[in-house]
Amino acid sequence: MRGYVLKRLAQAVGVLWAAYTVSFLVLDYLPGDPVTAMAGAGMDSGQVDPRQIAALRHEYGFDKPVLAQYAEYLGRAVRGDFGNAVTTGRPVSSTLADALPQTLQLTATALLFAVVLGGGLAVAATYTRRRRLRQLLLSLPPLGVSVPTFWVGLLLVEAFSFRLRWFPAFGNDGPRGLVLPALTLAVPTGAQLAQVLAKSLLTALDQAYVETARAKGAGRWRVHLRHALRNASLPALTVVGLLVGQLIAGSVVVETVFSRDGLGRVTAAAVTAQDIPVVQGVVAFGALVFVTTNLVVDLIYPLLDPRIVVASGRRAGVA
Amino acid sequence: MSRSFVEDPAEAAPGLARPVGASPDPAPDPAPGRRVDVRRTLRFLVLRPGLLLSVVVLVLVAAASFRPGLFTSRDPLKGVPTQNFRGPSGAHWFGTDELGRDVFARVVHGAQLSLKATLIAVLVAFVVGGLLGVVAGFVGRWVDDVLMRFVDVLLSIPALFLSLALVTALGYGTVKVAVAVGIASVASFARVARAEVLRVRQAVFVEAARSCGSRWYSVLGRHVLPNAAGPVIVLATLDLGASILAVSALSFLGYGAPPPAPEWGTLISEGRNYLANAWWLTALPGLAIAATVLATNRVARALDGEWSRQR
Numbered sequence: 049m050r051g052y053v054l055k056r057l058a059q060a061v062g063v064l065w066a067a068y069t070v071s072f073l074v075l076d077y078l079p080g081d082p083v084t085a086m087a088g089a090g091m092d093s094g095q096v097d098p099r100q101i102a103a104l105r106h107e108y109g110f111d112k113p114v115l116a117q118y119a120e121y122l123g124r125a126v127r128g129d130f131g132n133a134v135t136t137g138r139p140v141s142s143t144l145a146d147a148l149p150q151t152l153q154l155t156a157t158a159l160l161f162a163v164v165l166g167g168g169l170a171v172a173a174t175y176t177r178r179r180r181l182r183q184l185l186l187s188l189p190p191l192g193v194s195v196p197t198f199w200v201g202l203l204l205v206e207a208f209s210f211r212l213r214w215f216p217a218f219g220n221d222g223p224r225g226l227v228l229p230a231l232t233l234a235v236p237t238g239a240q241l242a243q244v245l246a247k248s249l250l251t252a253l254d255q256a257y258v259e260t261a262r263a264k265g266a267g268r269w270r271v272h273l274r275h276a277l278r279n280a281s282l283p284a285l286t287v288v289g290l291l292v293g294q295l296i297a298g299s300v301v302v303e304t305v306f307s308r309d310g311l312g313r314v315t316a317a318a319v320t321a322q323d324i325p326v327v328q329g330v331v332a333f334g335a336l337v338f339v340t341t342n343l344v345v346d347l348i349y350p351l352l353d354p355r356i357v358v359a360s361g362r363r364a365g366v367a
Numbered sequence: 368m369s370r371s372f373v374e375d376p377a378e379a380a381p382g383l384a385r386p387v388g389a390s391p392d393p394a395p396d397p398a399p400g401r402r403v404d405v406r407r408t409l410r411f412l413v414l415r416p417g418l419l420l421s422v423v424v425l426v427l428v429a430a431a432s433f434r435p436g437l438f439t440s441r442d443p444l445k446g447v448p449t450q451n452f453r454g455p456s457g458a459h460w461f462g463t464d465e466l467g468r469d470v471f472a473r474v475v476h477g478a479q480l481s482l483k484a485t486l487i488a489v490l491v492a493f494v495v496g497g498l499l500g501v502v503a504g505f506v507g508r509w510v511d512d513v514l515m516r517f518v519d520v521l522l523s524i525p526a527l528f529l530s531l532a533l534v535t536a537l538g539y540g541t542v543k544v545a546v547a548v549g550i551a552s553v554a555s556f557a558r559v560a561r562a563e564v565l566r567v568r569q570a571v572f573v574e575a576a577r578s579c580g581s582r583w584y585s586v587l588g589r590h591v592l593p594n595a596a597g598p599v600i601v602l603a604t605l606d607l608g609a610s611i612l613a614v615s616a617l618s619f620l621g622y623g624a625p626p627p628a629p630e631w632g633t634l635i636s637e638g639r640n641y642l643a644n645a646w647w648l649t650a651l652p653g654l655a656i657a658a659t660v661l662a663t664n665r666v667a668r669a670l671d672g673e674w675s676r677q678r
Contacts, residue, residue: 066520074532190668194660196612198619198632199653202639206650210643297525301616305639316620319531327535334528 056346060339067335068125072118075324075331130329135321140329143314150310154302155295157226158233162295163288166238170245170284174253175272186246192239197298201232201305218307229306233298237291244287248280255279282353289345293338418669421662428659432479441469443476443629455647462647464638470648474655477629481614481656484545484623484630488610491549493603496556501595503557504564505587515561521554530613534622541624548613552606559602563595570594604667608660615656631656 124131130140166189173185208228209217216225252258253276261271299312307313311330318326412419431438451467453459461470503514521529533547567573568591576586617623618632626633631652638648 063520063523066516067523070520070524071532074536190664191661194608194612194664195657196615196619196632196635196653196660198616199635199649199656202635202642202649202653206642206646293523293525294527297527300527300531301620304620315528315531319535320621322535324535327532331524331528331532334525335523338523338525 053347056343060343063339064332064335065122067339068122068332069118071328071331071335072121075328076117076121125332130332131325133318133326134323135318140325143326144311144329144333147309147311147314150308151296151299151303151312154226154229154233154299154308154310155292157230158237158295158298159288159292161230161234162238162241162291165234166241167245167284169238169242170249171272171277173242173246174249174276175269189239189242189246192235193243195235197232197236198301198305200235201229201302204228204232205306225306225308229302229308232305233295233302236298237295240291241284241287245280245284248283249276252276252280278352282349285345285348285352289342290338292341293334296334296337415669418665421665424658424662425666428478428482428662431475432482435472435475435479438475439469439472441472443468443473444627454645455651461651462645464645464648465641470634470651473629473634474631474652477631477634477652478655480541480624480628481611481618481631484541484548484614484618485607485610487542487545488549488552488614489603489606491546492552492556492606492610493599495550496553497560497599499553499557500560500562500599501564501587501592504561504568505583505591511561514557518554518557521551526551526613527616530617534617539622539625541618541628541630544614544617544623545610548610548617551613552609555606556599556602560595560599563598564591567591567594601667601671604663604670608663608667611656611660611663 121131128141132138133140133143136143169185169188173182176182176185205217205228208214215228217228218225253272255276257279258271258275261275262268266275296311299310300315301312302308303310303312304316311333314326315330317323318330412422435443445468447463447467449467450459450463451465453463453467455462459469459471461474464470464473499514499518503511503518524532529551530544530547533550534544537543537547570590573586573590576590581589614623615630615632615635618630619636621633621636623630623633626637634652635649635656638645638652641648
């Protein structure tokens with residue numbers, strides 16, 4: 049087990065390094081001249097002082113060869129230092145750290161909604177014996193993945209803020225302000241979760257152990273939840289691991305729609321201002337979240353399904 | 368953005384456990400004809416009203432993007448200021464906006480921009496991802512390892528963040544947004560293409576062609592590619608819907624065509640300013656996006672089912 053964890057950790061670090069390299073290539077190497085873009089970013093007029101450009105070029109190390117730049121950037125990134133935001137001059141790390149709690153609150157709530165609503169939908173759709181109801185429930189997830197998130201958000205604001213006045217439309221205040229954004233963010237995630245879970249539940253219900261449990265006299269509900277759902281939850285868990293990164297990224301759209309402060313707003317503003325260090329920090333953070341959640345998910349598998357024996361370098365003895 | 372995990376066989380777990388085997392559709396369709404048979408195709412469609420409706424929607428959207436004049440004679444950019452903020456009515460199906468422009472005309476004319484961006488995005492993903500996957504699967508060995516690790520890395524960055532990074536680097540505009548969205552979905556194409564090439568490469572007829580002394584390029588072009596193309600094309604149709612959503616999200620955020628252009632996402636983000644008093648400015652263009660995406664996804668699902676039954 050320990051060997052396995054260490055191996056997975058090493059893999060995760062490798063992926064992070066590579067993701068950072070990709071973001072370096074895209075952001076620092078691809079633009080014809082990032083410095084001109086950055087120098088123009090902070091101000092309104094197009095006039096840029098050549099001396100200022102030279103100073104910026106030196107400050108960001110663009111006057112050095114690419115490999116030297118890369119080594120220096122990587123060395124700083126390892127220590128969590130992504131440089132200073134061009135527009136504000138504050139360190140990127142603290143800019144992101146300040147914005148993060150709001151976004152984590154949002155994404156955690158959204159994940160909760162997605163799991164409860166999506167999971168509930170899948171369980172209900174596979175449990176019911178009424179064909180019409182089942183068809184109706186199973187047609188919801190494809191709908192959920194087909195609607196634009198920002199549109200859902202705006203419709204919710206329209207209905208529940210402007211018409212019914214149940215929830216505030218904008219801003220960060222309190223749990224009431226969290227409901228609509230989290231719901232919006234949860235729609236595509238919950239829909240994908242429901243699709244996967246419903247599919248694997250249907251597969252699980254065909255298995256022999258379900259038959260056995262029924263034959264032993266277990267109630268339908270008990271068979272459904274204790275036997276089928278537990279086995280069917282593994283693919284869904286995989287999907288959750290993949291979807292967490294998507295939730296964080298989705299906050300860009302949702303926080304813009306609801307004018308909430310947070311990582312998403314910071315990202316959107318940084319892209320608009322071509323604030324390259326901030327965007328780089330955000331990309332690295334996204335990769336970190338993805339890698340971490342997948343690591344956690346992989347480590348949870350053996351707890352959910354004891355048959356899964358972690359196969360690291362040497363085969364763990366199953367025979 | 369929202370990729371479907373169910374239809375995509377390549378999205379298998381990156382860790383230990385794999386999904387407990389994908390079951391066929393809960394409601395298996397009666398077997399349709401193998402060749403393109405007009406009567407059978409028609410019956411296939413008539414038996415599925417939803418699919419028929421989806422095809423109609425797609426035809427309409429395609430027609431709107433090539434010949435917007437067929438649907439509306441109004442100018443999408445010039446409005447009648449005295450007629451601003453009119454609700455939906457017989458004269459203005461989708462109402463009018465703050466400058467008195469007809470929203471329906473703007474949606475119809477916007478179809479061209481949004482569809483163009485979507486097609487570019489899918490094409491970029493198809494070509495780049497397909498190439499990566501085919502090379503990885505056909506060459507094998509260390510090339511396969513290197514390319515697939517690269518693909519894993521692309522997957523580890525959330526798609527929207529990757530697109531945003533590319534937009535930051537490339538700049539604004541419909542085409543650039545499209546390229547950014549396309550690059551962000553390269554990874555899934557590469558995986559599916561590789562899986563298919565690997566599967567076909569082991570087939571008996573490929574071995575036979577090899578032992579007959581065919582060159583590698585003719586084995587690849589004649590035997591492997593035609594047989595591996597199906598699932599990749601299905602993925603492309605699936606990706607169409609996801610790309611429409613991703614492109615419209617980026618143009619909603621303001622990175623698409625500059626404002627007077629009626630790109631779908633831009634329309635909604637403009638309408639957002641008048642959300643409290645003119646619901647139709649956001650609701651109806653969004654409905655157009657949702658209907659198009661639903662239709663492409665439904666058609667993709669039908670294609671997917673047929674492909675899996677053909678084998």
